Amino acid sequence: MNFENILVEKQNGLARVIINRPKKLNALNKATIEELHEVFESLEDDEDVRVIILTGSGEKAFVAGADISEFAHFSIEEGATLARAGQEMLFDYVENLATPVIAAVNGFALGGGLELAMSCHFRIASDNAKMGLPEVSLGVIPGYGGTQRLPQLVGKGKAMELIMTAGMISAQEAKECGLVNHVVSQEELLPLAEKIAGRIMRNSSVAISAAIRAVNANFEDGVNGFDIEIDEFGECFGTEDFKEGTTAFLEKRKPNF
Known part of the structure; x- marks a missing residue:
């Protein structure tokens, strides 16, 4: 560029x-x-x-x-x-x-x-x-x-x-x-x-993006940040990063995001 x-x-x-x-x-x-x-x-x-x-x-x-x-x-x-x-x-x-x-x-x-x-x-x-x-x-x-x-x-x-x-x-x-x-x-x-x-x-970019959205929601008028956190938390369970992160933890190894 x-x-x-x-x-x-x-x-x-x-x-x-x-x-x-x-x-x-x-x-x-x-x-x-x-x-x-x-x-x-x-x-x-x-x-x-x-x-x-x-x-x-x-x-x-x-x-x-x-x-x-x-x-x-x-x-x-x-x-x-x-x-x-x-x-x-x-x-x-x-x-x-x-x-x-x-x-x-x-x-x-x-x-x-x-x-x-x-x-x-x-x-x-x-x-x-x-x-x-x-x-x-x-x-x-x-x-x-x-x-x-x-x-x-x-x-x-x-x-x-x-x-x-x-x-x-x-x-x-x-x-x-x-x-x-x-x-x-x-x-x-x-x-x-x-x-x-x-x-x-070193961490999940998918989870970090979700965290950014959840934190920012707290400062938006008319938006319940807790509700956004719940939604974003739930969405994480459907990602490959969640599967890799939890599997790596249980297998006592570093995750490969």
């Missing part, structure tokens, strides 16, 4: 998606959002890809925000359309992928960049990372899911403070409030992401 703003590397069941706009600190513009959707759609359809790692090029930024010059002149209707289209095309799409996505936050993750990281299934960060939602300092609010996902991850009070102050927090502060799972040096970031990916790939 060849893209203007994205690099994709695939090896041994692992795909690395690298946002590659270093001169713009990997800021999200319309073209990059469209390319990311195309990349994730392709990787979701690739049966050889078991885990995806998303990161930014260089050592300064994961994604430093959205490209403000593209929408500074928008009307009310255009602004709403921008947010709706972006959420559907990328942020909601990533959150609901059946393939696990790990965000390796390698620097600034601000505005749309933090919103993109939060749409991934979980996050790890380098110790130089800085995260925040500075939108209110521009007279607008987060529009790519930030007002919804940040409270889910860190709690309502902490999210309100971060959004209202438009401030940045360090990687360590992000870990302390549950926004990221691990903090390591720049040099250790991708190796750790790959190590975690390797642990994920």
Whole structure:
């Protein structure tokens, strides 16, 4: 796959998606959002890809925000359309992928960049990372899911403070409030992401996809997550992975998923 703003590397069941706009600190513009959707759609359809790692090029930024010059002149209707289209095309799409996505936050993750990281299934960060939602300092609010996902991850009070102050927090502060799972040096970031990916790939991809759907159901309006869990649990009993996993356990061997 060849893209203007994205690099994709695939090896041994692992795909690395690298946002590659270093001169713009990997800021999200319309073209990059469209390319990311195309990349994730392709990787979701690739049966050889078991885990995806998303990161930014260089050592300064994961994604430093959205490209403000593209929408500074928008009307009310255009602004709403921008947010709706972006959420559907990328942020909601990533959150609901059946393939696990790990965000390796390698620097600034601000505005749309933090919103993109939060749409991934979980996050790890380098110790130089800085995260925040500075939108209110521009007279607008987060529009790519930030007002919804940040409270889910860190709690309502902490999210309100971060959004209202438009401030940045360090990687360590992000870990302390549950926004990221691990903090390591720049040099250790991708190796750790790959190590975690390797642990994920030892398990049933069918079961992991079911778990993603069940967990996400808890955050959907009008959906009973417990009911979804019951349904997904039952569906697992009809899969080859369940047969292999239980047989391997009883035979005291490692499963071959």
